[in-house]
Amino acid sequence: MSENPVRRRAPGMSPEERRAMIIAAALPLVAEYGTAVTTSKIARAAGIGEATVFRVFADKDELLDACMAEAMRPDHVVTELASIPLDQPLADRLAEAADALGAHLARMGTVAGALHSSGHRSGERGARPQPGSREASMELIGDAIADLLEPDEAALRLPAAQVSKVFLSLLFTRSTVLPTSQLVEVFLHGAIKEEEPA
Known part of the structure; x- marks a missing residue:
């Protein structure tokens, strides 16, 4: 009888690491599409589910502001x-x-x-x-x-x-x-x- 191997999940990222990974994936898309980029497209580029984006960012505007801050x-x-x-x-x-x-x-x-x-007007919301x-x-x-x-x-x-x-x-x-x-x-x-x- 063979034993079933135990699957282990990859170590989780800290919120800061996940945030940086999402921004890195989003930047080229934001540069190409501006505000028309969707969070689902960003999530696909980052290799994560769309809900994960919203665990790190309150909304799309906050993500866009973070992309602008990263570019600068x-x-x-x-x-x-x-x-x-x-x-x-x-x-x-x-x-x-x-x-x-x-x-x-x-x-x-x-x-x-x-x-x-x-x-998009970066920083309008504080x-x-x-x-x-x-x-x-x-x-x-x-x-x-x-x-x-x-x-x-x-x-x-x-x-x-x-x-x-x-x-x-x-x-x-x-x-x-x-x-x-x-x-x-x-x-x-x-x-x-x-x-x-x-």
């Missing part, structure tokens, strides 16, 4: 910036940083645009970002850029922290007029060509 979090881009090798030339480090920041801004813009254009959160995000990103500049600080006209702020202001007001490599070149060396020695 700076820690993903700060991790990318910290992974840029410091032994590369400064121009290469800054070009990688500009691309990482561009991708971060694009993700934020995609999610915000999808939600806004489909009628989930507004904490005062100073934008400033705190900018400080984290600025510190990560300053870390990339530090190996070359002796060659900079200003301290790395100030150069970082100038670089970020350039990137955040940037249009697609220049490719990243040219933007970094102008930032590092100015707009005036060096005169050829006679």
